[in-house]
Amino acid sequence: MLIGEDKKPFKYRRLRVLEISFFYQVVVALAPNVPALFELHFGVPMAGAVISALNTRLDASTLALALEQLEAKLIFVDYQFTDAVLKALDLLSQKKVNPPHLVVIPECDKSSSMDHKHIASDLDYNCLLEMGRDDFRIIRPNNECDPISVNYTSGSTGKPKGVVYSHRAAYLNSLAEIFRFDMRQMPVFLWTVDMFRCNGWCLTWAMAALGGTNICLRNVSAEIIFDAVSLHKVTHFCGPPAILNTIANAPARASSQSPFPCSVNVVVAGSLPSSEILTKVEGLGFNVYHGYGMTEALGPATIRPWKPESDSTFETEQEEIRRREGLHNLLLEGVDVKDPKTMESVPNDGKTIGEVMFRGNILMSGYLKSTEITQETLKGGWFHTGDLGVRHPNGYLQMKDRAKDIIISGGEAISTLEVEAVLLGHPKVSEAAVVGQPDALLSEVPCAFVKLKEGFGASAEEIIQFCGDQLPDLMIPRTIVFGELPVNFSGKVQKFAMRETISWFGFPLLDYAAWHISTRA
Template structure:
């Protein structure tokens, strides 16, 4: 339109780097970070991140380079979320629980110019790097993160060139921050969990990170001066974007090296924690600790759970709620920068909301599915791309459209094209849409069981079996059958000291499931899991194909 212009006065590329600069100005004297006896103010965190960026620049790190990190939730990893992008480089925080072989595969793909390594994980990183073919010219700079930053520089392993805090000391406060030329420039890479056997590097843009960080505030209804306990891994979707969200709000970050029920509760009472997030197992850890000494919380604490693992029994959830925990179940994936919806995706038919007739409940459903940052959430036929009827029965694929989705998969154009085929992000999760707008996840497309023409959800069967008081974990997969094609087969891990027989699992399924959904066989033992705790169902299917189910 005539008269319109786009210039530096009315357009600045969106980047969460700006959140830290604002935090230093607005909340400079407010506590930003607590880790044991270590405390920083937002002014100090800002300065440390600038020094970090300056020091990295002096090492030759520049726009487009990749910097990797292998560390738990410690202040240094938090600072990398800002310091690396300030150089124009791209951060990839890797799961420190990976074995050397898996880590080597990811490092080979990343070709990182520098790798920050926490002292606990030097051995596995060096082993992984040792298996890669590298020359002196392309080997990454290794920087050690030590627990006690007063340790002498000479004490670091010979393979490591620098110590984190010694590196920080070389940085300058007058460093000229390298802002993105385009808000679509990459800011980070996060790897999928690989529950299907093929983990992929997911690329996030500055724009998506910025918008999703702000979206967290509205999605969760975060209060002023939040105190966030770091129980969700920072390597997982950049900690669900909370490093940037907390800077936007000037909140306080409470870091934990080891996440236990006791550590969580102690932090809540000591630091007045208002929010923490992570997998459902967090609730079980807390419940086990409270079983010894149940006591109400000093204030209400919001808890958001999503990801691998089943929720604890309803009575445990009720007890936690009575003690002061506001529990929200969310649904998302790495490609969407973490949780996408909350209170909207029901894992099974047993997760019913008793007050759906109330207008406020229906409003929450609509808000959860169609949040401010999600342009579209739907269940579609994967071929025709038509929306399935909102009848709660017709199965389709859950799809999203949003400004907060990944930019693509690292060095995998084919997978990127497939994910965005038809102009929507295809989650590969199957679901149904209810008349009230509720989207109910039925199963992963790869995990559904075709039993004599009936599509059976493995999740619905698992949600029944996990109710048994002696069951710790369960995974259901399809077992090849000459007559029916596939039949449900359950793999069950029992709680310590418990012993039950196959018939007991069959009985609880018979009480809650129709005939075609009941497992025809049950095996007991440990379940194969990846480094993030997700059961690798493809391993179980392979064992069944080979007739080796009982080797669990």
């Protein structure tokens, strides 16, 4: 069942699919979490094409580049994003690239009010469905390894890549999600994770396999989450860790509806917020699970429940709870920490750092039009994540840092994640990111970019002292930069941009009117 933004169930409608004469052609979708985008995850593959759901935050130039790389023949666009798409299509025309045909997804069941004179072959989504034939026969893949979708990485390096998923990997991962997310028969899923992220972590297909109910949301807010849980008896929802902050900071009126009529499991992937936030969210009636994964692994590859420090059955130190990950899922043959040069596994001593690697059935086929990068990433039969970690004697994998982010200071490795975890524990800090600042003596020292909570003020000395009480001297940030953190269109912090702003003398090359910089001697 699909339930739209007007909270009314959509009637089951036969997915009449436009017959497409090409093979392995890409159909692009640019839409928020609306029923049409869910339907397209079935209609497009049924027509023998490959779906690529793009980030709705893409600007026109980035969108044009993606459309050109995908060689898209058809693009479905939600009515709210037609302006950006038309600009992108104009850019393609200027480059003498044939633009894709455009189909507008109107608001709810309304017909599109868009001026179609821009592109002669434009269609309305609902009208397109009516053009389908009842006797249409599904075009099945010739091989289970044929592509089903292309998903773009969020571009933490500034260079998003098209990640190709096969029918086999998507099918198996959809089944694996049922186990990893502890889904029972007829679950009710609230769409707070973007469907354009790894095809909604493959939960689009998993929910259909279970015959569950999908609550589609155009916009996410604390009030909508609490209302949906109470009204529809939501059992699961997912997303970035920021959704936990949204819940914890919910107005009293919104959160007063708990306890809920059923158990609600929340799975987040990324760096967890403070223990205070997590404890508050669990106190409101949510069961929090922490995932680790990436686009190349079709979403979260490992998931484990978060438990507070008081629970003796789990690690008692909060920083370990935040960064240790569960054992791999059923359909990953291996999750290991290896020396990338020798490909030997590192000892399970909790100290020796290596690169986290995956091998199994639920990994990407490769990067679109990037054979060299694909071969390098999958070298030795293992997917090289670019993340550094250690293995503990009890089998847990603990993330230390991204390989490109770890700081080598005086020959010692410093995890930026560990420093950030301490910074986020400061009661006045809202966001924090740490990068290496060049140093003539130690090669690199930590530099922290900090955003304070609204209405709070703090000095660099106060932040440094706070870190000094919890970290060894080598890990204490030497420079504190206050202000907004640079992020990409997905909201992911751009550490490469932060590094580019720092000179060898330790002074960020920034607009000093917008930033406050203090340096520790």
